[in-house]
Amino acid sequence: MPDAPDTAAHYVGIMSGTSLDGVDAALVSFQTEFPRLIASHFRPLPADLRQNLAELSLSADVSLQKLGETDARLGELLAECALQAIAAAGMNPDQVRAIGSHGVTVRHAPECDAPFTLQLGDANRIAHITGLTTVADFRRRDIAAGGHGAPLVPAFHRAVFASPDENRVVLNIGGIANITILPKNPSQPVTGFDTGPGNTLLDHWAQRHLGQPIDRDGAWGASGQCHQPLLKLLMDETYFERSPPKSTGKELFSPAWLRAKLEMLAKPPAAADVQATLAHLTARTVAQAVQRYAPDTESVLVCGGGVHNRHLMALLAELLDCPVESTGKFALDPDWIEAMAFAWLARQTLLGLPGNLPEVTGAKHRVVLGAVYPGRLG
Structure with missing residues (x-):
């Protein structure tokens, strides 16, 4: 028995x-x-x-x-x-x-x-x-x-993902994206912070224009083109330049925040192009955070719902100079x-x-x- x-x-x-x-x-x-x-x-x-x-x-x-x-x-x-x-x-x-x-x-x-x-x-x-x-x-x-x-999950990330052989970053893409920086040198502290929007604006835009809670696999976003003037407006947010420790939420990155940015444009982009641009926003802000605060990163382990957005994962792989993989690699389901x-x-x-x-x-x-x-x- x-x-x-x-x-x-x-x-x-x-x-x-x-x-x-x-x-x-x-x-x-x-x-x-x-x-x-x-x-x-x-x-x-x-x-x-x-x-x-x-x-x-x-x-x-x-x-x-x-x-x-x-x-x-x-x-x-x-x-x-x-x-x-x-x-x-x-x-x-x-x-x-x-x-x-x-x-x-x-x-x-x-x-x-x-x-x-x-x-x-x-x-x-x-x-x-x-x-x-x-x-x-x-x-x-x-x-x-x-x-x-917040974030509180980095303590758990350290317990299960830290390695003496590799500098790692754990990226959680929930409504808000956050990173945990895990140096291989145990004498260096574990750090982490919210990088900005994860899925929250992507989900909002999909619900509004597709009538669906998510952009499944990121297919709709992949069908559009990144609208550079909108991306510039979205990136022009003081939160992204602030030094950690820091945390954020829907209080800042809300539908109203996105609407205000769109209203600054002379001509609104097509809905699919907005979705593509929001995916670029998440990927760019994550990549900038990793490059600025963890330049020696050797691998990025991704968990949270965003791991299923193939378009977003492809963008991250393009922007980061290291492997970007699901935490499933370590037999820990990212969901x-x-x-x-x-x-x-x-x-x-x-x-x-x-x-x-x-x-x-x-x-x-x-x-x-x-x-x-x-x-x-x-």
């Missing part, structure tokens, strides 16, 4: 990013030194919930009623997704130690007078419905320590890296270990992240 699962070694990570496409839930085993994905579950966000989250993240006039109801509904959905991932592994909740839930960011303002970040997805409901201890609200402790609260990271972060919290990297977030020191919501199963 196979050994019974070690309940202290199995965690579920739940992630829903700025693209608002859905919820990723990953059941991860830490029985060995290298984390292993046991099972996963993806659930698209219901249209009305997605609309509410989009409105809350972009509107200056927020309804507290809508905020509270959305938080509650999302918490219930996240709990269901966690249970589905556990069931997909043929396991029961009592065989899992805890859940790490990122939630959905509806506002990220780490540089205002009173810095803050806000993620929805009521962890009380997750803990109650699943019966499992839930760790959530990871970002605010880093902000309390003087950091940006589940972030969810796995929040399982890892939950484990760090329950072990009393820090989860942030001050060189990445700008925090004054390392801290144990998150709030713990006890479950009835231990």
Whole structure:
């Protein structure tokens, strides 16, 4: 008979990013030194919930009623997704130690007078419905320590991708793109930051003109031509020139931001050309960040939804002087890296270990992240 699962070694990570496409839930085993994905579950966000989250993240006039109801509904959905991932592994909740839930960011303002970040997805409901201890609200402790609260995944990238033989960059292309710089010299610090838009504007433009949530394989963008005057306007954004640590979100790179840039042109480009140009924007800003802050990079490992955009991946390969490959090369599915990271972060919290990297977030020191919501199963 196979050994019974070690309940202290199995965690579920739940992630829903700025693209608002859905919820990723990953059941991860830490029985060995290298984390292993046991099972996963993806659930698209219901249209009305997605609309509410989009409105809350972009509107200056927020309804507290809508905020509270959305938080509650999302918490219930996240709990269901966690249970589905556990069931997909043929396991029961009592065989899992805890859940790490990122939630959905509806506002990220780490540089205002009173810095803050806000993620929805009521962890009380997750803990109650699943019966499992839930760790959530990871970002605010880093902000309390003087950091940006983002990106947090680089600590996990270091744990699973750092190599003494090669200078690597891990590129996550979610709604926002971010890089983790992993020097092969262990005496050098791991750094990283948000480079700018990833999929968020590409997805918005595809939804608007194709009626589809994504430009599948980047085919539509590949059919267009990069509009150089528009690209110049898009690149003329002070965020790209700022030095790290830095983080950003849809608060800056929003449909309104794109619309304002388009209105500066005497004649609007064809829709496919705008899509092509947005792909060039993501690729150029990533490449510039790598070339400026990690010029000795020997390979770039890509994860997140953007890895499936063949047009974008081809542009990155053209712009970067090193191999650009999926994290699948290391048997880590690129679609589940972030969810796995929040399982890892939950484990760090329950072990009393820090989860942030001050060189990445700008925090004054390392801290144990998150709030713990006890479950009835231990």
